[in-house]
Amino acid sequence: MTSQPLLAPFRMGDIDLRNRVVMAPLTRARAGMVDHVPTMLQAEYYAQRASAGLIVSEASAISADGFGWAGTSGLWTPEQVRGWRRVTDAVHAAGGRIFAQLWHTGAIAHPDVLGGKNPLSASDVNLLFETVTPVGRKPTVDPRPMTREEIQRTVQDFGRAARNAMEAGFDGVQILANYLYLLAQFLNRTTNRRTDEYGGDIEARSRILFEVIEAVLSVVDPARVGVKISPMHEGGPFAAHEETLPMAEHVVRRLDGYGISHLLLMGNNTDFTGTPLEALSGDGMFRHFRPLFRGTLIANTNMTADRGNRLVAEGLADLVAFGRPYIANPDLIERIAAGAPFAEIDWSTVYTNGPQGYSDYPALRQRAA
Numbered sequence: 001m002t003s004q005p006l007l008a009p010f011r012m013g014d015i016d017l018r019n020r021v022v023m024a025p026l027t028r029a030r031a032g033m034v035d036h037v038p039t040m041l042q043a044e045y046y047a048q049r050a051s052a053g054l055i056v057s058e059a060s061a062i063s064a065d066g067f068g069w070a071g072t073s074g075l076w077t078p079e080q081v082r083g084w085r086r087v088t089d090a091v092h093a094a095g096g097r098i099f100a101q102l103w104h105t106g107a108i109a110h111p112d113v114l115g116g117k118n119p120l121s122a123s124d125v126n127l128l129f130e131t132v133t134p135v136g137r138k139p140t141v142d143p144r145p146m147t148r149e150e151i152q153r154t155v156q157d158f159g160r161a162a163r164n165a166m167e168a169g170f171d172g173v174q175i176l177a178n179y180l181y182l183l184a185q186f187l188n189r190t191t192n193r194r195t196d197e198y199g200g201d202i203e204a205r206s207r208i209l210f211e212v213i214e215a216v217l218s219v220v221d222p223a224r225v226g227v228k229i230s231p232m233h234e235g236g237p238f239a240a241h242e243e244t245l246p247m248a249e250h251v252v253r254r255l256d257g258y259g260i261s262h263l264l265l266m267g268n269n270t271d272f273t274g275t276p277l278e279a280l281s282g283d284g285m286f287r288h289f290r291p292l293f294r295g296t297l298i299a300n301t302n303m304t305a306d307r308g309n310r311l312v313a314e315g316l317a318d319l320v321a322f323g324r325p326y327i328a329n330p331d332l333i334e335r336i337a338a339g340a341p342f343a344e345i346d347w348s349t350v351y352t353n354g355p356q357g358y359s360d361y362p363a364l365r366q367r368a369a
């Protein structure tokens with residue numbers, strides 16, 4: 001079974017990975033509620049999954065302003081850096097590799113987690129989604145448009161968080177630029193109505209992203225910096241429109257010039273039928289973007305071992321990221337090697353506290369014993 005392409009080693013930038021399987025970033029809300037410090041429980045959970053070629057951590061906020069989801073972790077205080085050090089040490093001791101995912105939630109935050117202040121965004125467009133507060137989910141509010149000074153500070157905060165991540169022992173960082181969060185709020189025409197140099201056409205709307213990338217590259221080697229981006233159709237203000245794909249193409253083409261570590265590309269996780277993204281359904285996403293990016297391309301969303309092996313064999317992906325399967329299968333690699341079925345997720349415990357439904361999913365071997 002070791003002839004499976006997914007199980008072959010791979011060199012990503014200057015790092016040797018022992019296989020081509022990536023654990024996709026998964027927010028699990030097990031960090032300290034007040035200090036946002038990663039816990040020993042998180043160290044145990046990540047170490048259990050260290051046989052992945054690469055782990056991308058759960059999204060971690062770059063600053064207090066960028067924090068917007070109760071129970072998630074941060075990367076702006078010394079205590080948070082020390083907390084993450086326990087995680088990276090545990091993963092490295094188990095022979096794994098781990099990148100930190102850098103996150104600013106922007107308008108997906110609530111005054112309840114921001115000391116009563118409204119969240120920041122490109123413009124004052126309510127995302128009409130839900131946000132997670134310490135007392136449960138609440139509807140998003142109208143965000144406050146960032147001043148240019150706040151944009152500059154945020155760019156610097158990304159750089160500082162990247163430096164903190166390397167100090168915490170991460171092997172690299174990944175910038176979260178898709179879904180509905182701050183950078184995506186700038187990229188998206190519907191949520192960015194600015195009239196200054198950060199709004200307007202595709203180039204202007206992506207300005208903040210490239211400033212962030214350059215701030216991160218000023219402190220971390222490009223071989224250790226990745227980006228997660230993909231055109232998405234999430235409904236509401238994030239429904240795909242005719243500029244969604246051109247924006248993603250523009251960003252990926254420009255990223256290609258930086259010689260970065262990787263691009264983590266999600267396939268469709270919603271139905272693209274009837275949207276301008278229809279042709280990108282299924283493997284269409286990887287076929288479309290593979291020629292635009294010469295670095296390591298990580299394909300994600302609805303992967304199985306068979307599909308992942310095929311995408312690597314066909315040259316459509318270098319690495320394959322599994323998100324949901326890693327929740328219930330700490331030993332995903334062993335299961336792929338054995339051709340064993342993947343265990344099912346208990347969704348009721350995905351975002352709760354403590355080890356239940358987090359670090360207590362058994363490996364195949366434990367189950368057999």
Ligand SMILES: Cc1cc2nc3c(=O)[nH]c(=O)nc-3n(C[C@H](O)[C@H](O)[C@H](O)COP(=O)(O)O)c2cc1C
Pocket residue numbers: 024025026027028057058059101176228266269300301302303321322323324325350
């Ligand atoms: C519980 C859960 C938490 C997630 N948290 C994050 C996150 O913190 N950052 C991120 O970029 N994506 C996050 N995602 C998306 C996954 O990384 C992945 O892109 C998505 O689940 C598709 O992969 P899959 O089909 O293998 O699950 C999350 C997904 C789930 C199910």
